[in-house]
Amino acid sequence: MGAPEPSIESSLENVSGQIREMKSHTLGLPDILKLADVMVVSMRGFFGQLDASIYKELTDVSSFINNARSEIGRLQPGNLKEKHFPEAGKELEAITQSTEAATNTIMEQAELIMSADPEDMEAYHATVQGAVMEIFEACSFQDITGQRISKVVSTLVHIEDKIGSLADALGSAIEEGPAEEETDEDRRKRELILNGPALEGEGIDQSDVDELMGGGSSQDDIDALFD
Amino acid sequence: MAVDLSMPVLVVDDYKTMIRIIRNLLKQLGFHNVDDAADGTEALTMLKGKKYGLVISDWNMEPMTGYELLKEVRSDEAMKPTPFIMITAESKTENVIAAKKAGVNNYIVKPFNAATLKTKISAVLGDF
Numbered sequence: 241m242g243a244p245e246p247s248i249e250s251s252l253e254n255v256s257g258q259i260r261e262m263k264s265h266t267l268g269l270p271d272i273l274k275l276a277d278v279m280v281v282s283m284r285g286f287f288g289q290l291d292a293s294i295y296k297e298l299t300d301v302s303s304f305i306n307n308a309r310s311e312i313g314r315l316q317p318g319n320l321k322e323k324h325f326p327e328a329g330k331e332l333e334a335i336t337q338s339t340e341a342a343t344n345t346i347m348e349q350a351e352l353i354m355s356a357d358p359e360d361m362e363a364y365h366a367t368v369q370g371a372v373m374e375i376f377e378a379c380s381f382q383d384i385t386g387q388r389i390s391k392v393v394s395t396l397v398h399i400e401d402k403i404g405s406l407a408d409a410l411g412s413a414i415e416e417g418p419a420e421e422e423t424d425e426d427r428r429k430r431e432l433i434l435n436g437p438a439l440e441g442e443g444i445d446q447s448d449v450d451e452l453m454g455g456g457s458s459q460d461d462i463d464a465l466f467d
Numbered sequence: 468m469a470v471d472l473s474m475p476v477l478v479v480d481d482y483k484t485m486i487r488i489i490r491n492l493l494k495q496l497g498f499h500n501v502d503d504a505a506d507g508t509e510a511l512t513m514l515k516g517k518k519y520g521l522v523i524s525d526w527n528m529e530p531m532t533g534y535e536l537l538k539e540v541r542s543d544e545a546m547k548p549t550p551f552i553m554i555t556a557e558s559k560t561e562n563v564i565a566a567k568k569a570g571v572n573n574y575i576v577k578p579f580n581a582a583t584l585k586t587k588i589s590a591v592l593g594d595f
Contacts, residue, residue, distance in 0.1 A: 343484050351491065432532050435559050437577075443558030446583060449574050452563045 254282045311409040315402045328395040331388045338388075342381035349374045470588075470595035472497040474520030479503070479510040479536065480554075481528040489523060489554070492581050496588070497595065507531025511539055514546050521592065526555035526562065534566065541570040550591045554579065 258278045349371035356367040428434070437443070444452075476498050478489045486503045493501050502519075504510035506528040514522070522540070524533035531539075533553055540546045553566050556577040563574050573587040589595065 340484065347484070347487055347491075354491070354495075432534055433557065433559070433562050433565055434527055434532065435557055435562065436527065437556035438558045444560055444563070444576070445558070446576050446579070448560070449558070449563050449576055452560065453567060453574055 250282075252282070255279050307409055308406075311406045315406055320399065320402075324395050324398065328392045331392050335385050335388050338381045338385055342378045345378040346375050349378075470592045471520065472595065473500050474498075475500045475502060475517060476521045476523065477502050477504060477510060477513060477519045479505075479507065479522065479524035479528070479533060481505050481525065485525065489584075492584050495581060496585055507533060507536035507539070510536055514540065514549070519549055521588070522549055522551045523554055524551065526553055526557045526566075534562075534569065537566065537569045537571055552587055552591060554584075 255275070255278055258275055352371045353368055356364050358364045422430075476493060478486050478493070478501060480486045480489070480503070490501050490503065502513060502517075504513055507524070508531040510522070510524065511531065513519075522536075524536055526533040533555065537551055537553070540549055540551060550572045551570070552573045552575065553571050554575040554577060555562070558576045566574055572591045575583055575587050
């Protein structure tokens with residue numbers, strides 16, 4: 241192992257010492273060359289340290305990029321786009337179709353019962369029995385729908401896991417981006433108060449609505465809420 | 468005063484199934500003169516061409532919502548007195564307050580049952 245490289249301060253001190261020892265009016269080419277030699281020797285260590293520092297920074301950056309690439313690769317964006325998202329979309333479409341078909345069947349049978357003539361008891365009984373059986377059969381959609389929903393939920397969990405891994409890998413490099421700008425659709429939803437169905441426990445029930453619609457709140461109270 | 472069960476009722480909803488459900492419930496309650504519209508725009512056109520005794524509307528529809536329809540009805544002198552009931556899944560306090568401020572006569576939260584519909588219609592039109 242060689243001697244430790246001199247610090248930048250001691251190197252500069254060395255050079256300035258050399259200059260002080262020289263008498264400017266007697267300086268010749270050998271003196272200049274000697275001074276240059278001293279400067280080169282003195283600064284070699286400094287530039288050596290600088291190289292090592294930059295090299296370490298670049299190595300860290302390279303390692304970070306490799307790690308990020310690896311995590312993004314594990315995310316399998318192509319797989320998500322080509323497989324997971326389309327499959328989840330198809331499942332949701334199938335759910336909509338099956339619930340609609342089941343609802344139509346149930347309603348048709350209920351309407352059949354409603355319109356059946358109770359005067360003819362035998363025919364009425366047969367109609368009701370047949371319709372009830374159809375309704376039972378139609379209700380089987382719930383089992384298949386439940387399985388389809390489970391598949392969609394699995395896809396969402398899969399995506400959540402992948403994105404979580406990516407966020408962990410990138411760590412502090414991730415900064416929250418600026419708040420998204422409100423789109424026309426967002427603005428319409430806000431202005432027309434389009435919240436959609438509330439989850440269990442989040443919305444208000446009919447009794448709360450009745451309280452608001454009844455004498456519980458005067459127009460002044462309501463107006464005050466908008467001020 | 469007795470409710471005229473033959474009066475025209477307009478049901479506005481973008482889901483055919485829901486229109487079918489409300490139509491059947493109204494039929495059970497004795498209302499047989501029921502028209503339907505798939506959104507606020509279609510309903511507004513129908514309301515301008517015919518006098519309805521009751522409007523039952525969903526909130527969340529495109530391109531015109533039930534809330535916008537309500538405000539249009541209340542801002543027109545001819546349509547202004549038309550009783551208007553909102554039936555919707557929009558169940559935030561702000562929705563109810565906004566609807567009341569806009570002049571809705573009653574508000575029903577989905578899912579609902581026949582008894583609730585009858586109670587609310589009675590509250591608006593009187594017992595029947």
